[in-house]
Amino acid sequence: MRLTELDGSRLEAAVDLFAAAYAIERESTSSLPEHPLGGPDPLRAEVASVLRRGGVAAVDRGRLIGYMCAGFSFPFKGLRAGLCPVIGHAAEAGREDEVYPALYAAVGCIWAQRGDALHVVEHLAHDRALERLLYALGFGMIVCERVCELSAIEVSCRHEVVRADAASLAAIDAEHASYYRASPIFVHKETDPASIVADLREIEGAGCVFLACLHGGEPIGYCAVGPQSHPEGLLLRNTNSAQLRTAYVRQPYRGTGVGRALLGAAVAHARDAGFDRIFVEHETANTSGSTFWARHFHPYVRFSMRYVDLGPLRGGTEQV
Numbered sequence: 001m002r003l004t005e006l007d008g009s010r011l012e013a014a015v016d017l018f019a020a021a022y023a024i025e026r027e028s029t030s031s032l033p034e035h036p037l038g039g040p041d042p043l044r045a046e047v048a049s050v051l052r053r054g055g056v057a058a059v060d061r062g063r064l065i066g067y068m069c070a071g072f073s074f075p076f077k078g079l080r081a082g083l084c085p086v087i088g089h090a091a092e093a094g095r096e097d098e099v100y101p102a103l104y105a106a107v108g109c110i111w112a113q114r115g116d117a118l119h120v121v122e123h124l125a126h127d128r129a130l131e132r133l134l135y136a137l138g139f140g141m142i143v144c145e146r147v148c149e150l151s152a153i154e155v156s157c158r159h160e161v162v163r164a165d166a167a168s169l170a171a172i173d174a175e176h177a178s179y180y181r182a183s184p185i186f187v188h189k190e191t192d193p194a195s196i197v198a199d200l201r202e203i204e205g206a207g208c209v210f211l212a213c214l215h216g217g218e219p220i221g222y223c224a225v226g227p228q229s230h231p232e233g234l235l236l237r238n239t240n241s242a243q244l245r246t247a248y249v250r251q252p253y254r255g256t257g258v259g260r261a262l263l264g265a266a267v268a269h270a271r272d273a274g275f276d277r278i279f280v281e282h283e284t285a286n287t288s289g290s291t292f293w294a295r296h297f298h299p300y301v302r303f304s305m306r307y308v309d310l311g312p313l314r315g316g317t318e319q320v
Contacts, residue, residue: 001098003106006055006067008048013064014057015040015047017090022235024093025124029298031149031277036087038238043087046234050088056106058091058099066091066099070110079307082107082116086123086234086301096129104137112310119306122234125299139304144290145233146297147241147279150271153264153296157213157257161265164212164222166200172219173200176248185285203245211265213249213258221249221258225266225278232281235301242270244280247289259292 006014019040026032037043055069069088073080084107091099104121111119121139123130173196177189190196204210208226212219224245228236233243244266249258270278280297284290 001058001060001065001102003102004057004059006051006057006069008051010057010064010067011044011048011051014051014067014090015044017064017067017092018047018087019043020093021090021124021127025126025300028126029147029300031147031298032300033236033239033241033276035239036235042238047087050085054110055084055088056103056110058103065095066103068100068103068107070107070114073111073114073116076118076120079117080115081118081120081305082111082114083120084122089121089123091130096127097133100130100133104133108308112308115310117308117310119308120303121305122301122303125302131302131304134304134306137306139306141284141302142305143281143303144284144293144299145279145281145301146293146299147236147277148267148297149277150267150275153260153267155257155261155264157261159213159215159220159253159256159258159261161211161213161261164210164219166204166210167197169200169210169212169219169222170196172222172248172250173246175250176246179248180283180286184287185283187283187285206245208245209269211262211269213253213262215253220253221247221262223247223262223266225269228279233279236277236279240274240276242266242273242275242278244278247280254288263296 022036037046050069053069053071057064058066067089069084071082071084071088073082121134170193174191177191180187180189203224206229208224210222210224212222225242228241228243267278280293282289282293
């Protein structure tokens with residue numbers, strides 16, 4: 001095996017490698033569509049776009065056996081992060097343990113040279129070989145995407161679920177934002193009223209429906225369901241998949257069936273609207289939410305992140 005520069009000449013082989021990996025993932029998660037991104041042509045176009053960003057190819061006797069793109073950089077948590085999207089890497093089945101360490105070592109150098117102190121790899125949930133490597137390297141999971149079919153969910157809850165206007169949810173959404181800012185999640189969300197209402201209106205304007213559970217006329221839990229929003233759910237683009245954009249249940253009402261009632265109503269809405277499946281993306285540090293989503297959805301993509309000290313490359317210790 002040798003490593004070489006990744007470029008467009010490897011496109012067809014890279015698409016074939018990723019398609020094979022996706023087929024294996026679908027064996028574990030049957031609710032995924034047959035083709036990612038809606039078909040071979042959109043997948044080819046998306047892979048071509050990431051190959052243009054450069055990266056590394058693993059070749060054995062002229063045959064591509066793995067690739068990893070350098071992706072793009074973006075500001076995250078006060079640092080620069082480098083992201084390799086889920087379609088930006090793949091390895092031949094059975095050779096992952098050999099290929100991925102070499103690919104990441106090379107791409108890690110590219111990210112370090114760019115000044116990316118956070119390394120983020122989006123990967124298929126059941127790629128156990130890559131998951132083991134990432135864990136050994138110091139990566140930890142930060143986000144998970146999950147999917148489920150639109151089968152009816154049995155609900156036992158004394159609170160009614162109703163359609164809600166975005167503005168009526170401003171107070172509970174502010175509580176939701178504060179919940180995210182606190183331990184153990186530590187995700188910054190805006191809590192000022194104007195930003196909250198603007199965000200809710202943006203979700204509503206994207207075609208989502210807000211559903212709320214009420215007690216005494218006040219919302220005790222809510223969710224939004226509707227068309228997929230980019231860039232979340234990359235593999236489900238163009239596949240007629242609904243998305244749960246946001247959801248929250250107030251602490252005193254957790255474990256009383258409110259969340260299940262909201263999910264049941266969201267699934268029913270998606271089914272009635274003609275969608276084929278529903279997915280959710282969630283922060284894994286939200287342990288309460290993660291436990292709930294795991295009961296009803298199947299993981300298909302995970303985001304793992306690692307912090308690296310760029311000081312040795314700069315002749316000193318990095319200051320953060």
